[in-house]
Amino acid sequence: MSLTKLTLASALDGLAKREFTSVELTQAHIEAVEAARGLNAYILETPDKALDMAAKSDARRALGEAGPLEGAPLGVKDLFCTEGVRTTACSKILETFVPTYESTVTSQLWRDGAVMLGKLNLDQFAMGSSNETSYFGPVTNPWRSAGSNKALTPGGSSGGSAAAVAADLCLGATATDTGGSIRQPAAFTGTVGIKPTYGRCSRWGVVAFASSLDQAGPIAKTVEDAALLLTSMSGHDPKDSTSLDIPVPDFTQFVGKSVKGLKIGIPKEYRVDNMPAEIEKLWQDGIAWLKDAGCEIVDISLPHTKYALPAYYIVAPAEASSNLARYDGMRYGLREDGANLTEIYEHTRAAGFGDEVKRRILIGTYVLSAGYYDAYYLKALKVRRRIAEDFDNAWAQCDAILTPTAPSAAFGLGENSNDPIAMYLNDVFTVTTNLAGLPGLSLPAGLDANGLPLGLQIIGKPLDEATVFSVAGAVEKAAGFTAKAEMWW
Amino acid sequence: MAIDAATVRKVARLARIAEPEERIEALAQELNGIMTWIEQLAEVDTDGCEPLTSVVAAGLPLRDDVVTMGGDPARVTSNAPKSVNNFFVVPKVVE
Numbered sequence: 001m002s003l004t005k006l007t008l009a010s011a012l013d014g015l016a017k018r019e020f021t022s023v024e025l026t027q028a029h030i031e032a033v034e035a036a037r038g039l040n041a042y043i044l045e046t047p048d049k050a051l052d053m054a055a056k057s058d059a060r061r062a063l064g065e066a067g068p069l070e071g072a073p074l075g076v077k078d079l080f081c082t083e084g085v086r087t088t089a090c091s092k093i094l095e096t097f098v099p100t101y102e103s104t105v106t107s108q109l110w111r112d113g114a115v116m117l118g119k120l121n122l123d124q125f126a127m128g129s130s131n132e133t134s135y136f137g138p139v140t141n142p143w144r145s146a147g148s149n150k151a152l153t154p155g156g157s158s159g160g161s162a163a164a165v166a167a168d169l170c171l172g173a174t175a176t177d178t179g180g181s182i183r184q185p186a187a188f189t190g191t192v193g194i195k196p197t198y199g200r201c202s203r204w205g206v207v208a209f210a211s212s213l214d215q216a217g218p219i220a221k222t223v224e225d226a227a228l229l230l231t232s233m234s235g236h237d238p239k240d241s242t243s244l245d246i247p248v249p250d251f252t253q254f255v256g257k258s259v260k261g262l263k264i265g266i267p268k269e270y271r272v273d274n275m276p277a278e279i280e281k282l283w284q285d286g287i288a289w290l291k292d293a294g295c296e297i298v299d300i301s302l303p304h305t306k307y308a309l310p311a312y313y314i315v316a317p318a319e320a321s322s323n324l325a326r327y328d329g330m331r332y333g334l335r336e337d338g339a340n341l342t343e344i345y346e347h348t349r350a351a352g353f354g355d356e357v358k359r360r361i362l363i364g365t366y367v368l369s370a371g372y373y374d375a376y377y378l379k380a381l382k383v384r385r386r387i388a389e390d391f392d393n394a395w396a397q398c399d400a401i402l403t404p405t406a407p408s409a410a411f412g413l414g415e416n417s418n419d420p421i422a423m424y425l426n427d428v429f430t431v432t433t434n435l436a437g438l439p440g441l442s443l444p445a446g447l448d449a450n451g452l453p454l455g456l457q458i459i460g461k462p463l464d465e466a467t468v469f470s471v472a473g474a475v476e477k478a479a480g481f482t483a484k485a486e487m488w489w
Numbered sequence: 490m491a492i493d494a495a496t497v498r499k500v501a502r503l504a505r506i507a508e509p510e511e512r513i514e515a516l517a518q519e520l521n522g523i524m525t526w527i528e529q530l531a532e533v534d535t536d537g538c539e540p541l542t543s544v545v546a547a548g549l550p551l552r553d554d555v556v557t558m559g560g561d562p563a564r565v566t567s568n569a570p571k572s573v574n575n576f577f578v579v580p581k582v583v584e
Contacts, residue, residue, distance in 0.1 A: 096568075097568055098567070100564040100565075100568075101558075198544045198545060199544075199545045212543065238550075238552055239557075241549055242543075244545065245550065304533065307530055307533050310526060310529055310530050311530060313526075313527055314527060321504060325505075330570070330577060331568070331569055331577055332568035333568070333570070334570070341579075341580050341582050342505070343507070344580055345505040346505050346506060349504070349505055349506045349507075350506050358506055358508075359516075359520070361504050361506065362500050362501060362504055362506070362516070362520060363520060363524070365500050365504040366492070366496070366500045366520070366524075369499075369500065376527070379531075379535065380530060381540030381542060382533075382535035382540050382541070383530055383533050383535060384540070385535075385538050385539060386533060386535065388541055420519065420522070420523060421523065421526050435544075437545065
């Protein structure tokens with residue numbers, strides 16, 4: 001078997017047993033990445049750095065100093081600053097930006113022995129659900145509908161991360177999730193992705209989009225792999241005042257744990273118009289699997305669900321308009337000419353930001369501007385509390401919540417790009433957990449009639465990733481999802 | 490409340506983004522579409538509801554007031570569009 005087909009856990013096992021070296025494992029991935037350039041998942045390959053890190057990893061292992069991820073080649077979403085390696089957020093304004101520092105999350109992965117293969121494509125500044133807003137062009141989903149050559153989206157914003165994991169171009173990848181950007185791409189590509197509780201992972205060194213919603217997390221091949229990666233990525237960081245100073249358990253110990261007696265909530269509001277019957281069926285399958293595993297199924301209500309997306313499209317753009325004010329062309333990034341300082345700012349930002357980023361900055365500026373702050377921004381923050389209260393009430397009845405991840409399977413590139421609201425609706429099932437700060441995991445659970453993967457989402461109580469991983473492990477085992485995209489690239 | 494061309498021009502100016510005149514009408518329509526969809530928030534009863542500004546209940550941590558990273562102007566200015574002797578070079582702003 002090719003080394004790239006291994007899961008992260010089995011690769012770590014093979015490395016520990018000296019069946020192969022990190023250099024061999026890394027070389028196999030470098031070749032797979034080169035052969036898959038047509039997918040556009042990597043926007044920057046760092047093979048020399050990867051082989052250097054792999055050789056050092058093999059040396060550490062020889063000395064008996066192997067870390068928990070020792071020698072595992074990973075991909076990094078190009079929203080994480082990497083020291084000495086260009087970091088663009090897939091924007092023109094940061095096209096040549098080379099950080100002189102390393103994000104806390106990636107530094108922890110390297111601390112634990114992982115190897116960096118390169119930087120992965122995303123929607124520009126993580127704003128998008130199809131990867132089409134990337135300055136470097138969209139990623140193509142490795143999956144295709146049966147009997148069709150049509151290029152499908154891998155989802156977004158972490159489309160490069162999801163596609164790279166699905167196509168075996170890394171053993172796992174970092175990603176970020178502000179409204180669904182880990183979970184929707186995971187669902188579209190048959191991979192596992194978790195957004196942990198807000199505050200689990202440091203945001204330091206991650207290019208900011210909406211700071212009260214942004215969280216890092218992994219995209220991986222299995223639930224166990226996701227638990228391995230999240231354990232390494234999590235933890236308190238004095239450089240991010242919102243990162244939680246609490247112990248991080250080894251999340252892998254919860255995968256495979258019995259879920260007998262757990263109460264699983266099924267929210268009636270997570271049925272939307274025009275949702276394919278196959279997604280409803282998959283949801284029912286998930287309910288049946290968890291019943292068989294000994295869970296008790298409880299009908300719950302999250303009455304403010306339909307207001308989550310409109311509230312998000314005030315809160316997130318408002319925070320983005322503030323965060324992205326730093327791109328002024330003075331200290332780093334693109335600088336355009338102008339007759340005076342204001343013109344320089346205006347021309348720099350007009351040339352440096354893509355249409356979707358500008359649209360969100362304009363909305364954010366509008367809702368924060370004089371006369372509208374109370375009507376829009378304050379109102380949205382109050383609705384955000386209502387949404388968080390919905391979950392608080394639900395936790396009186398259940399231990400975790402099962403929902404579909406996305407309202408459709410992967411769609412064609414270009415199909416939704418002219419209608420912003422249609423695109424925003426991709427996040428209808430995922431955005432609620434960002435607003436409430438809860439952990440949410442997506443795992444592949446079945447295929448639709450066209451042979452495309454569909455995901456189920458497990459939502460947990462604050463800081464209860466443990467139960468999320470246990471329930472996900474049970475669903476994974478029952479679903480027996482082993483399908484892979486047929487290699488055409 | 491409808492967003493008209495004048496509002497788009499004002500907001501674009503506040504956001505320091507130059508929008509060409511031929512884009513203004515289209516942008517007004519796009520933003521109107523999005524804001525009309527957002528208007529449904531008015532249906533939610535939020536009387537007596539405190540705005541949720543942070544999902545992290547913990548208070549803000551304090552740290553010692555010491556320099557943790559610094560003293561390295563060459564690194565700080567290494568990505569500057571223009572720099573001289575570890576200073577950022579910016580356009581003249583005072584005549």
